[in-house]
Amino acid sequence: MKAIKDILDQQRHLFQKGGKYENFYYLFEMAETFLFTPDHTAPTKGVQVRDAIDLKRLMMTVVIAMIPCLLFGIWNVGHQHYIATGQVASFIEKFGIGCYVVLPMLLVSYAAGGLVEVIFAIIRKHPINEGFLVTGMLIPLILPPTIPLWQIALGTIFAVVIAKEAFGGTGMNVLNIAMTARAFLYFAYPGQMSGDVWTYLGGATPVEGYSGATALAVAYDTSVAGTRTVEAALGDSWYAGLYELKNLFLGAMPGSVGETSTLMVLLGAAILIVTGVGSWKIIVSVFGGTLLMGYLFNLLGLNEFMSMPPHYHLVIGGLAFGAVFMATDPVTASHTETGKWIYGFLIGVLTVIIRVFNPAYPEGIMLAVLLMNVFAPLIDFYVVQANKKRRLKRATV
Amino acid sequence: MSKFVKLKKGFNINLTGAAKKKVVESIIPNVFALKPSDFYGIERPKLMVSEGDTVKAGSPLMFDKKHPDVKFTAPVSGEVVEIRRGKKRKLLEIKILADQRIEYLEFHKYTVSELSNLSREEVLKQLLPSGIWPRFIQRPYGIIANPSDKPKAIFISSFDSHPLAPGYDYLLKGEDHFFQTGLDLLRRLTPGKVHLNIDSDAEVSPLFGAVTGVQVNKFSGPHPSGNVGVQIHHLDPINKGEVAWTISPYGVVQIGKLFLEGIYDASKVFALAGPPVKEPQYYKTFDGAEIEKFVENNLTHDNVRFVSGNVLTGERVEKGGFIGYYDHMITVLKEGDYSEFIGWILPTSKKLSFHRAFGLLSFLNKNQEYDLDTNTCGEERAFVQTGVFEKVTPMDILPTHLLKAIMAEDYDDMEALGILEVIEEDLALCEFVDVSKHPIQSIVREGIDLMMQS
Known part of the structure; x- marks a missing residue:
């Protein structure tokens, strides 16, 4: 450890003011603070001891909460590949294919977004913030496994520049960065973001009767056809049991890389809630709003999709993932505690x-x-405003 | 109508090295100092002594141009040995070499029956030149009270909930009579009530339990339940155009002594505490004492920081520095000027955290005492909303929004969001728990300064 520290100390003068690479100081700072927590001490006046938390640890906690989804997603990409192509494969083989598909996505997302962060940090002369640790991981998890890598890079760069840096950088963005990336790709390249894109086939021919439609698409089609209930349509899949409620919950089905498994999302939610990093109020109120609206639609029952049991909404599509990892983004969510209830519910x-x-x-x-x-x-x-009014009400002048 | 207020939000920082209940009286340092920087709200201090003058305890040393009646006086008798100035001749310290036997400047001595008939003017006439007046703090703004104001109420917090802070009941043992006399005199200064706020989580000491003529309120909960600003917020919050005063129990006792004995008694028991202190205990000395003699040969560690006051609101002083006017403790901490390999992710149960993020295990053991040092545990980063400020602020105030209004210099918003109700110490916990390591208390003071100028 001492050796690494010495090497860093020796290079420091190059990056300090007047040094050869002074413009890249914050790059050096990033590397240094990742290796060693700095020897900064509290200022003369004010709080003399500090909480052990820092931004890196906070962000890493979110990344750790996403790991169950990532690992399951990697396996699931392989799993879907083998059932679509009709082959029997071991766990290792499925995981291997999954890694082959997902790891490059992750790498591209981190590289593209990280590059933008570094460039802006250098131009604006501010430290490189750790928020991108989370965004870089979120982006591949909400994209289909078949998406071209250059689109991931483009979407990430677009989102970081337009959604974040244009608004002033970390902590100032209005829109969730990962969701902006997805929305951008969705509208710019609908061909790669919808339809038959949710299963990685890798050039192989799928089995007969194969359909790449997601549970959400199947459910939506019932409202067009109007011949059978959503449950019946989901039960009658090309692969036995693919869209049964149990499997919808477990998540071994086609979809975006990391958001198919409600179980893994709930595991992540548990981590976020126990650590206090994610707001349980938002998570609970998103689920509450979904169930209530689903139930209201049941009462109306104008078409089959409306009549779908409300709890199906929680296990199909990316709702659970979005509720736990996107809606809870503290920067773009409501900042007030009362506001969080309303925000999540809506x-x-x-x-x-x-x-x-x-x-x-x-x-x-x-x-x-x-x-x-x-x-x-x-x-x-x-x-x-309500807080201000309470204060104003007391006043006599 | 006494009130009981139960506070849930807040956080107790438990440190090792709490002072044992033992008072040492034998050590008296030679040099004492008055530090103008201890006082908020003074414009331009004017010196009234020069080097070489002899003074008595209670002799005026300086006054502020804004309120020339209010004198800042010598805590001990002796010779003015040095007047230390900083940049732009800013007055830093007035140092006094103390006599062996302290001589007191004589103020008028009242009998008990005389006291009950004193008018507000007579009370002020005795108080203003005595050196006690700066103990009256005005809310809003946390500055020295303006004697011509008539405050809507006077608030006294009888307990200090800051880390390692000593109990006033222990510091003021045996001063019951002076305390009651002081309270009686406070009632002349306000047309409203005098509030004495006591800790309902601890045993009520006879000093505070037996008082008469004031409203006694009980507060329960973690720090900052002992902060007088938090208490005011729950009892009778400050609105625009209103003024309230606060004073510490120590100041109340000083008032009692001034009127009954005719002296300005700046003798003071303070706690020497903190993780690297060998024998954390109490010492009896005077205001502004030089700390060196107390810490000599009493530390387990060399690389330390001395803090006048507590770890949340205190100020770093040198070894040859002096105890602040408002402080009742010296906290010693190890300096945290070391770096730690991947310390930002290593799990730890040795560091205290309000958070429960990955690897921060201190929440599992709430009663453990920690040996914290001055390391910031991370570097300054852009502000990221986490909602944690709201969890340590037991007031109907939105700290994040208030701080943003201050940084935006939005006067209307600052006022609407409650800047009149807080001073630095009320948001000190926000600074402790802040993920991005921002100087929250300085930001609050900047906001207050802006409001005072407006």
Whole structure:
């Protein structure tokens, strides 16, 4: 350890003011602070001891919470590949194919986004913030496994530049960065973001009767055809049991890399809630809003999708993943505690509305989160205004 | 109508090295100092002594141009040995070499029956030149009170919930009579009530339990339940245009002594505490004592920092520095000027955290005492909303929004969001728990300064 420290100390002068690479100081700072927590001490006046938390640890906690989804996603990409092509494969083989597909996605996302971060940090002369640790991981998890890598790079760069840096950088963005990347790709390259893209075939011919449709698409089609219930349609899949409720919950089905398994998402949610990093209020209220809206639609029952039992909404599509990892993004969510309830609840409600009524976007959570990101400051405004009014009411002058 | 307030939000920082209940009286340092930087709200201090002058305890050393009646006086008798100035001749310290036997400047001595008939003007006439007046702090802004104001109430917090802070009941043992006399005199200064706020989580000491003529309120909960600003917020919050005063129990006792004995008694028991202190205990000395003699041969560690006050709101002083006017403790901490290999992710149960993020295990053992040092445990980063400030602020105030309003210099918003109700210490825990390591207390003071100028 001492040796590494010495090497860093020797190079430091190159990056300090007047040094050869002074422009790259924050790059050096990033490397250094990742290796060693700095020897900074508290200032003369004020709090003399500090909490052991720092931004790196906070962000890493979210990354750790996503690891169950990532690992399951890697396996599932392989699993879907082998059942679609009709081959029997071992766990290792499935995981191997999954790694072959997913790891490059992860790498490209981190590299592209990281590059933008570094460039902006150098231009703006501020430290490189650790928030991208989370965003870089989120982006591949919400994309289909078949997406071209250059699109991931493009989407990531677009999202980091437009959604984050244009608004002033870390902590100032209005829109969730990962969701912006997905929305950008969705509208720019619909061919690679919808339809038959959810299973990695890798050039192999699928088995007879194979359909790449997701559970969400199957459910939506019932409302068009109107011949059978959603449950019946889901039960009658090309691969036995693929869209049965149990499997929908476990997540061994086609979909975006990391968001198919509600179980793994709940595991991540447990980590976020126990560590206090994610707001349980938001997670609970998204689920609550979804169930309530689903139930209301049941009462109306105008088409088969509306009559789908509300709990199906929680296990199909990316709702669970979005509720736990996207809606809880503390920067873009409501900042006030009261506001979090409203914010989460409306995300749930909007997701169901978009899913059921909008033929163009079967995945409602993406737009619901982005829409509520935009409304979060408005919700906060009223909550803050209420606080101000309570104070004003007491005053006599 | 006494009130009981149960606070849930907040956080106790448990440190090792709490002072044992033992007072050492034998050590008296030679040099004492008055530090103008201890006082908020003074414009331009004017010196009234020069080097070589002899003074008595209670002799005026300086005054502020804004309120020339209010004198800042010598804690001990002796010779003014040095007047230390900093950049732009800023007055830093007035140092006094103390006599062996302290001589006191004589103030008027009242009998008990005389005291009950004193008017507000007579009380002020005795208080202002005595050196006690700066103990009256005005809310809003946390500055020295303006004697011409008539505060809507006077608030006294009888307990200090800061880390390792000594109990006033212990510091002021046996001063019951002076304390009650002081309280009686406070009632002349306000048309409203005098509030004495006591800790309902601890045994009520006779000093505070038997008082009369004031409203006694009980507070329960973790720090900052002992902060007088938090207490005011729950009892009778400060609104625009209102003024309230606060004073510490020590100041109340000083008032009692001033009127009953006719002296300015700046003798003070303080706690020497902190993880690297060999024998953490109490010492009896005077205001502004030089700390060197107390810490000599009393430390287990060399590379340490001395803090006048507590670890949340205190100020670093040198070994040859002095105890602050408002402080009742010296905290010693190990300096944290070391780096730790991948310390940002290693699991640890040795470091205290309010958070429970990955690897921070201190929440599992709430009563453990920690040997914390001055390391910031991370570097300064862009502000990221985490909602944690709200969890350590037991007031109907939105700290994040208030801080943002301050940084935006938005006067209307600052006021609407409650800047009149807080001073630095009330948001000190936010600075402790902040993920991005920002100087929250300095930001609060900047906001207060802006409001005072407006």
